[in-house]
Amino acid sequence: MGCKRVRDRLKPYADGELGGSRKAAVERHLAGCEPCRQALRELEGLASLMAAAAEIEPAAGLAERVLAEAGRSHRSRDRSLLRAGAPARVWYASPVGWATAGLFVAGVMAGHLLTTGLKQEGQPSPARSESSRQMVDLEIFSVTPPDSLEEVYWQTLPDLGEEAA
């Protein structure tokens, strides 16, 4: 094993992270290479330099500040830190959202029924005119002529089921 490969393994070797054949190969090389042994000593010196690093002490009341911030977070409900895992606030996450969506859909459907039931003059909706005609046909003793204004009136009505007429 050449010096370049050994140098790449000196750090894990010095940290006790090499095992088996990798460790044996490094040790064989070190036994016969002074520059690599010097490099190993420098790594150990670096570790010694870092050993006595200063620490800082936590400011008092960290837990209380966190709890106070969490209280504000729950009240405002729009903290960016919630990206760590809390569910996003979307409409499908709440019953109110579903109720609102349901009302919206019902409104759209009702509007569709109302608007598609109205036909343009001369262009009757086949389903609507048929149902209207059925209702007219039920009046078997009706005296309404088919081309009368009354007949046209019935044909323009939306299909409201039992509410027709």
Place this chain on the structure above:
Amino acid sequence: MAELQRGPAHVHSETPGGSEPEVLWMQRTADGDTEAFRRLVARYEKQILNLAYRYCGDPQASQDLSQEIFLKVYLNANRWKPKARFSTWLFRVAVNHCLNYRRDRKRDPLRAAASARTDSCPGGAQEALPLDGRGNPIGASGPAAADPDRREVDLRVRRAVLALPARQRMALILQRYHGLSYREIAERMDCSQGAVESLLVRAAEHLRATLADLIKEE
């Protein structure tokens, strides 16, 4: 409160971290027990604070980072499952938050301008460490703070560490200051052991070059 004092004996033994008191405290925190959360904070606040401090070099910013990290712990207590040790999970949250802090800082022009000198540039961290009247980083303790001869060495070492690229810096801090193995570092940084080894080899090479004169004196 009485239940808390019974300690880890009443933690469910079938959970992987079942023998840790932290598991019980997290479960209690999820149930709204603020005293349990205070115990978690008391146990880990110094470790997390100094992880943030060694990473960013700013005592005030590290206090803010530490608060944000524990806020994440609190807000996600009901989502945490004891599949791994609590400390592993906590450090992963802290590592990710510190690494994201650096990216977020770049988007803030005022903070970026104030911190630009600490980015990956040898010697660039010279003005990033607020010092007290004796030349110690404010709030510092330990042998390096007490010994005048060590103070200058410690300052140079810390500046050299701050000048490392973010992930190399984080891996080195976890290995050298928190005593973690390569496997443990990989779990906290969410990468492979091979990646950790590569980060540490490059970090060591940078520091050897920067601190060569100090190393030879040792």
